[in-house]
Amino acid sequence: MGFDIANGLITGWYNAADGRGAVHVKAALLDGRYTRIFEQLLYQAYASARQRLEQTAWLVHSSAVIADGQGFLFVGPSEAGKSTVAKLSSHLHVLGDEMNLLAPRAGGGWDLIGTPFNGLFRARKPGRAPLRAVLLLEHGSTHELAEVPAAEAVTRLGGEIVPFVGLDQVPGPQTLPEMIDAAGAVAAETTLKVMRFTPDSGFWPLLAARFGLAGLPLDPTLPLDPTLPLDPTP
Known part of the structure; x- marks a missing residue:
């Protein structure tokens, strides 16, 4: 064709x-x-x-970081802060700030995988890790993780998934539902939260406390808050 x-x-x-x-x-x-x-x-x-x-595997407009062997996918539209997150995570393993891949793992869950596609961040490194969380980016006055209704989370993630349209195909009425279904499959097996942040690396102590990350090279001026609860989702 x-x-x-x-x-x-x-x-x-x-x-x-x-x-x-x-x-x-x-x-x-x-x-x-x-x-x-x-x-x-x-x-x-x-x-x-x-x-x-x-x-099955899905390309997602996103920034992606491996921390303590776990994958974190930061998702949002243009200007949401994907490249900013990558820059503020340069002390960790940044997979990229433009396009990353989610592929199903044997036995359940998803792998987060870097791709050759990149935006403004140049120090990215290839790699893959089990997906720990999807963070829906929002600018804020402080660093905060917030719950989001499941339908809204799936819709926001689905909007950043690249349509699964091959060279011999064209987008059709089924394309958007397929993107939403893909987001739903991801949401069924991982944590989705809104992450509000300011342009500094203080969100990493927040993520470290919430997701039980250990041994991260964090900014010493941004200490870990021991009062933050751990997220029990595997």
Whole structure:
């Protein structure tokens, strides 16, 4: 089946039966302003590859950090603070501040995996870890973790999942429900909370206390608050 991305800047064809295809790119795409268009091609090619293997995994617009061997996914729309969170987490293992992957784990739960896609943060490192929590980002006057109604949490996470649309497909009426269903599957097996934060690393002592993280290289001016309860969700 043929495809056309960005009004002819990228065209080609893809045969889902044998996984073969061809891509034709106009020279204008070499202009740095059009990088995102090429990324769209890669997102759809990735979806096609997963579909061919009959494997589930979701790309999510997000920032991701591994702390104490556990994965934390920070989610929000543009300007929510994903790159800021990555910068403030540079003392930890930052997977990226643009696009990260959630893949199901054998036996239940999800793995958080870095990808080559990146935003403004340049010191990212590849890796993967069991997903511990999804944090829905909001700017605030203090650092705070807040509960969020399940339907709202799933809708907000679903809105940041990349549509699972392959090269031989186009978005349709089923696309958004599939994104919401994916978010629901993630929410069923992990903690989702709102994280309000200010532009300093003080949210990490909060997360360390709430999720039982140990041995983090935290800012000594931001001590751990022993009164914060641990979150019992595995």
